[in-house]
Amino acid sequence: MENRQKRYRLLALSLLGATVLSGCGSEATGDGPKEVKLVLNWFPKAQMGGFFAAQSQAYYEDNGLDVDIEPGGPEVSAIQMVAAGQAEFGLAHADQILIARNQGIELVALAASLQESPQALMFHEGHGTDSFADINGRTAYIEPGIPYWDYLKSQYDLSDVTELAYNGQHVNFLENEEAVTQAFLTSEPFFLEREGIGTETLLISEAGYNPYNVVLFVTKDYLESNKDTVASFMEAYTAGWNYYKDHDEEVNEVIHEANKNIALEELAYEAETQFEFVFGGDAKENGVGFMTEERWGDLIHQLVEIGQLQETVDPNEIFTTEFLQH
Incomplete structure (x- = not known):
């Protein structure tokens, strides 16, 4: 944070x-x-x-x-x-x-x-993935310097990801169905689903960083x-x-x-x-x-x-x- x-x-x-x-x-x-x-x-x-x-x-x-x-x-x-x-x-x-x-x-x-860590990547419903490698080529909203993102980049080819700074808001994420954003499994999915926006998540721990x-x-x-x-x-x-x-x-x-x-x-x-x-x-x-x-x-x-x-x-x-x- x-x-x-x-x-x-x-x-x-x-x-x-x-x-x-x-x-x-x-x-x-x-x-x-x-x-x-x-x-x-x-x-x-x-x-x-x-x-x-x-x-x-x-x-x-x-x-x-x-x-x-x-x-x-x-x-x-x-x-x-x-x-x-x-x-x-x-x-x-x-x-x-x-x-x-x-x-x-x-x-x-x-x-x-x-x-266990509830840190996750969040996707629009129907645009999720169970493989971190599939993030490559997408836009990702990530807090600059967050350790788990450096870890993911060391384990997967994410060279074509467009990295944009996460600012705690999801306005830009909502405008792009292929975008990815950082999230906590225990909170952000609920906030968006309450607004009628379906999401999917992938726990960072599934990559081995926990x-x-x-x-x-x-x-x-x-x-x-x-x-x-x-x-x-x-x-x-x-x-x-x-x-x-x-x-x-x-x-x-x-x-x-x-x-x-x-x-x-x-x-x-x-x-x-x-x-x-x-x-x-x-x-x-x-x-x-x-x-x-x-x-x-x-x-x-x-x-x-x-x-x-x-x-x-x-x-x-x-x-x-x-x-x-x-």
């Missing part, structure tokens, strides 16, 4: 010093709840359902925390804010976390809210100095997602209050379509948020191969499952 390559190059030098400062705080003492901030990676949606459930059910409070949830958006970088010490916790996708780390911003992933999505992270320094706070947050995280699993309609009301621009019917669609992304895969046996060294290692290798990472990184420096509640 951010222009990754440009933003991270600009942020690297300015935030390198701030990253060190962001972890300098230690565990607070006192009788009141500890105040922390969570910055979302977008405006409140069902993909953040577990966090809003934890807030509405007082799971944060039960664990001694006063959590301020701050919305993200096109002009908000959770990575920037956490690295600068303006927030303790943030949400991002796994490839964003890796790219930031490679630029000198040391982040540690605590939990992957979505086990980063964890909506990953909860902190800086390495903050984690080392605030393990009790992180452990408390993670207890609320697990309880929140488990509550949302069976009470999504109730929690969606809370999300809607935080984001009036998303209708309850949209939240219901997101909750239904994301269910397997959140609670399936490795989470089915190991609990929500679970991550593996193999998945992180595969992603690191892919990003190095396409030039998004300058050098390989030990997966165990990137993530931890120490605080997950199984």
Whole structure:
């Protein structure tokens, strides 16, 4: 959701010093709840359902925390804010976390809210394909610098694709039945079908690129100095997602209050379509948020191969499952 390559190059030098400062705080003492901030990676949606459930059910409070949830958006970088010490916790996708780390911003992933990536390519109904190679020759609306597009170009001949910048709108896509646009399986198809426009989708993960999505992270320094706070947050995280699993309609009301621009019917669609992304895969046996060294290692290798990472990184420096509640 951010222009990754440009933003991270600009942020690297300015935030390198701030990253060190962001972890300098230690565990607070006192009788009141500890105040922390969570910055979302977008405006409140069902993909953040577990966090809003934890807030509405007082799971944060039960664990001694006063959590301020701050919305993200096109002009908000959770990575920037956490690295600068303006927030303790943030949400991002796994490839964003890796790219930031490679630029000198040391982040540690605590939990992957979505086990599988809902990132997809969207087509007009009747003009879809089950082969990425068939995209060649079409017009594609893609966010500049998005890693999965570089990956697709490394795996398929897409030399004749006309690449145009994706701006969050679908006006130009709608005017060209042969066009392709980036999308999230859990949202954009619903928006268009509600307007009477049929679509087809092809998940990026079918090409072998499948980063964890909506990953909860902190800086390495903050984690080392605030393990009790992180452990408390993670207890609320697990309880929140488990509550949302069976009470999504109730929690969606809370999300809607935080984001009036998303209708309850949209939240219901997101909750239904994301269910397997959140609670399936490795989470089915190991609990929500679970991550593996193999998945992180595969992603690191892919990003190095396409030039998004300058050098390989030990997966165990990137993530931890120490605080997950199984």
